[in-house]
Amino acid sequence: MPDEPAVTLPLAAxxxxxxxxxxxxxxxxxxxxxxxxxxxxxxGGGLGSFAVVDFLRIAGLESSRIRxxxxxxxxxxxxxxxxxxxxxxxxxxxxxxxxSTIDNIWGWPGYxxxxxxxxxxxxxxxxxxxxxxxxxxxxxRARTVVACVQREAARIGWDEMLVRCHADAVRRRTGGGxxxxxxxxxxxxxxxxRCQHAHIALGHPGPRQQPDVAALCERHGACPxxxxxYEPHEHVYRELVRSxxxxxxxxxxxxxSRILERLTDDRDKLGAKTEIVHVFRHxxxxxxxxxxxxxxxxxxxxxxxFNFPRGAGGGQLRRRMLAMTSEQRAQLIASIGxxxxxxxxxWQRQLARGRRERWYRAEVGQIRDLDVDASGRLRFALSxxxxxxxxxxxxxxxxxxxxxGAITRHPLIxxxxxxxxxxxxxxxxxxxxxxxxxxxxxxxxxxxxSGAATLxxxxxxVDSFWGLMHSxxxxxxxxxxxxxxEFPGMMRSxxxxxxxxxxxxx
Amino acid sequence: MVALGEEPGAVTMTLGGRLQTRLVLxxxxxxxWTLAISAVLPRPGGVPVLAAFRIxxxxxxxxxxxxxxxxxxxxxxQQLRWDKDWPPLFGLVTGLVEVVPVWxxxxxxxILPDGCTALFGVHFGTTWILVWLITLGPISVLQPRWRFEGxxxxxxxxxxLATFVVANMGMVIxxxxxxxxx
Numbered sequence: 283m284p285d286e287p288a289v290t291l292p293l294a295a296x297x298x299x300x301x302x303x304x305x306x307x308x309x310x311x312x313x314x315x316x317x318x319x320x321x322x323x324x325x326g327g328g329l330g331s332f333a334v335v336d337f338l339r340i341a342g343l344e345s346s347r348i349r350x351x352x353x354x355x356x357x358x359x360x361x362x363x364x365x366x367x368x369x370x371x372x373x374x375x376x377x378x379x380x381x382s383t384i385d386n387i388w389g390w391p392g393y394x395x396x397x398x399x400x401x402x403x404x405x406x407x408x409x410x411x412x413x414x415x416x417x418x419x420x421x422x423r424a425r426t427v428v429a430c431v432q433r434e435a436a437r438i439g440w441d442e443m444l445v446r447c448h449a450d451a452v453r454r455r456t457g458g459g460x461x462x463x464x465x466x467x468x469x470x471x472x473x474x475x476r477c478q479h480a481h482i483a484l485g486h487p488g489p490r491q492q493p494d495v496a497a498l499c500e501r502h503g504a505c506p507x508x509x510x511x512y513e514p515h516e517h518v519y520r521e522l523v524r525s526x527x528x529x530x531x532x533x534x535x536x537x538x539s540r541i542l543e544r545l546t547d548d549r550d551k552l553g554a555k556t557e558i559v560h561v562f563r564h565x566x567x568x569x570x571x572x573x574x575x576x577x578x579x580x581x582x583x584x585x586x587x588f589n590f591p592r593g594a595g596g597g598q599l600r601r602r603m604l605a606m607t608s609e610q611r612a613q614l615i616a617s618i619g620x621x622x623x624x625x626x627x628x629w630q631r632q633l634a635r636g637r638r639e640r641w642y643r644a645e646v647g648q649i650r651d652l653d654v655d656a657s658g659r660l661r662f663a664l665s666x667x668x669x670x671x672x673x674x675x676x677x678x679x680x681x682x683x684x685x686x687g688a689i690t691r692h693p694l695i696x697x698x699x700x701x702x703x704x705x706x707x708x709x710x711x712x713x714x715x716x717x718x719x720x721x722x723x724x725x726x727x728x729x730x731x732s733g734a735a736t737l738x739x740x741x742x743x744v745d746s747f748w749g750l751m752h753s754x755x756x757x758x759x760x761x762x763x764x765x766x767x768e769f770p771g772m773m774r775s776x777x778x779x780x781x782x783x784x785x786x787x788x
Numbered sequence: 789m790v791a792l793g794e795e796p797g798a799v800t801m802t803l804g805g806r807l808q809t810r811l812v813l814x815x816x817x818x819x820x821w822t823l824a825i826s827a828v829l830p831r832p833g834g835v836p837v838l839a840a841f842r843i844x845x846x847x848x849x850x851x852x853x854x855x856x857x858x859x860x861x862x863x864x865x866q867q868l869r870w871d872k873d874w875p876p877l878f879g880l881v882t883g884l885v886e887v888v889p890v891w892x893x894x895x896x897x898x899i900l901p902d903g904c905t906a907l908f909g910v911h912f913g914t915t916w917i918l919v920w921l922i923t924l925g926p927i928s929v930l931q932p933r934w935r936f937e938g939x940x941x942x943x944x945x946x947x948x949l950a951t952f953v954v955a956n957m958g959m960v961i962x963x964x965x966x967x968x969x970x
Contacts, residue, residue, distance in 0.1 A: 381799075381925060387932055390925030411924075415877045574867045586870065593872025596936040597800030752936050772930050779929045 327352020330483025393422035458725020487691035511682035526555035533682030708738035805939025815958030
């Protein structure tokens with residue numbers, strides 16, 4: 283935007299602008315906000331935006347008609363940051379299957395074939411054919427996904443479409459379409475993008491902070507004894523290697539599993555003398571449910587290979603959800619989702635050894651009265667239902683209870699809700715099966731959302747590679763109906779796939 | 789959360805998707821494969837090439853028609869799995885079960901001359917493995933929607949009839965060819 287005048291919007295002017303339910307060109311001109319044009323705008327710039335833009339490019343929408351508004355320089359940045367904090371090193375494996383290729387809309391060749399090729403090994407292929415009967419699910423390495431996303435981003439011209447900025451608000455444009463108000467990263471100057479259709483994929487608002495941790499931090503200021511699993515907390519591991527200590531792990535999901543693995547590895551490889559107390563709020567002692575709906579479980583954990591049963595991604599569970607009301611979906615999502623981890627042999631063995639050697643123990647209950655004593659140790663009480671609370675002490679607490687669910691912590695989404703966007707029974711954005719926010723339609727313009735903000739719709743695993751691709755496909759299909767692009771039929775799909783194979787621009 | 793890439797992937801079949809996939813693949817790729825290899829399959833001297841076509845086409849049709857019943861059974865068994873999926877290995881080994889009634893039918897039709905067991909076996913086995921390999925991924929290259937629709941081919945759930953008609957074309961061709969070589 284070198285030719286645009288730099289205008290920093292004063293707070294009062296911004297507030298006045300945001301007070302209008304719909305904008306037109308004269309309103310923005312009066313506020314001296316420069317306007318640029320695009321046919322389709324995606325706000326977020328992470329993997330959610332990437333999936334949609336990738337599909338649209340393959341469906342024939344030119345890069346000159348697309349703009350991606352993002353704080354990040356590349357689509358994988360936010361993913362890589364969160365993954366690293368939750369103990370996923372580049373060579374570690376994700377909880378995702380071979381064909382959930384976020385960089386390849388066709389899912390074939392999958393990550394297993396890619397890994398077999400790059401590592402000159404038949405093992406990935408054997409696993410993908412025999413999973414999950416004779417072997418565990420094949421899951422790709424974090425670095426494979428990042429490398430593939432980088433390749434595809436370059437192929438579709440991501441950098442040409444990228445506008446680095448903070449996106450503040452989406453408003454209906456009088457006469458149809460939308461305006462997106464944004465601020466440049468460098469000088470905070472405001473500009474607006476006028477578009478026909480818009481899409482938002484902002485991801486999670488951030489790590490969830492439990493009330494007891496929040497209260498503790500309020501009393502004592504920064505509290506390094508308490509760490510959130512989704513934020514950098516390397517100091518905890520360093521300290522535990524340096525001197526023996528007791529660590530409390532709270533949570534029973536895949537991130538808790540990874541943290542337990544890291545703590546055990548540090549014991550085995552670096553000689554740490556860590557004692558692990560694992561606190562389960564809901565202890566799962568065994569399989570739960572009737573024979574036709576029984577989820578495996580044991581040792582406190584509920585087990586499933588992925589965060590939702592596979593049938594929720596496109597199979598019969600999704601069929602059922604399509605026909606459900608928002609409340610019914612919320613109920614089903616609670617029973618098929620929730621906190622689960624993968625049953626991996628390596629983890630099973632580590633924890634079995636920990637129980638035997640008494641450096642790992644599971645506790646059932648809730649942590650209460652969390653505080654820090656004069657010596658800097660954490661003090662708390664463990665209470666389980668009616669039983670009297672037991673006092674405990676520990677050196678560290680690692681909180682792996684998940685990410686923030688309140689999507690209105692995103693100012694842009696809160697503003698949308700104020701302007702009429704509906705919420706579903708789970709308190710997320712209410713989207714159609716096409717991922718459109720129907721209540722926000724503006725003339726011929728449509729507003730879409732995908733990712734974590736849309737949980738509770740007809741697709742359960744929205745916040746996954748598969749879900750992002752699935753929603754990208756539905757959005758592209760809906761836009762094809764509006765004449766924006768051509769949904770890939772057999773011939774287009776084949777020719778575009780061949781271009782993908784040869785790494786040629788779509 | 790997406791940072792950990794947690795997700796159910798691959799295709800997980802719905803009942804409609806199972807039936808469509810069986811019909812479409814066997815009556816397109818399966819049929820082409822059958823036509824391509826029938827003449828070169830190992831057969832004893834004295835058995836005419838038409839007899840080979842008769843065997844392979846009859847078992848192709850039987851594989852498809854009986855498949856409808858098998859798919860109902862597989863769908864019922866799938867209900868016992870928490871993931872409501874059908875792992876790739878199941879798709880491969882069910883061929884060992886399905887070959888039995890097809891064999892009975894071909895025997896009952898009295899179109900199998902002595903010494904043609906290998907012909908039958910090679911045709912059934914290769915067709916089965918080919919179709920199975922295609923469902924493991926390549927099919928999505930032609931139909932990106934397929935894996936997101938539980939194995940269905942329709943663009944929208946309501947378009948199933950059109951798909952059914954198109955998918956049946958291959959089967960009609962197979963039946964006409966079979967009739968003409970009878």
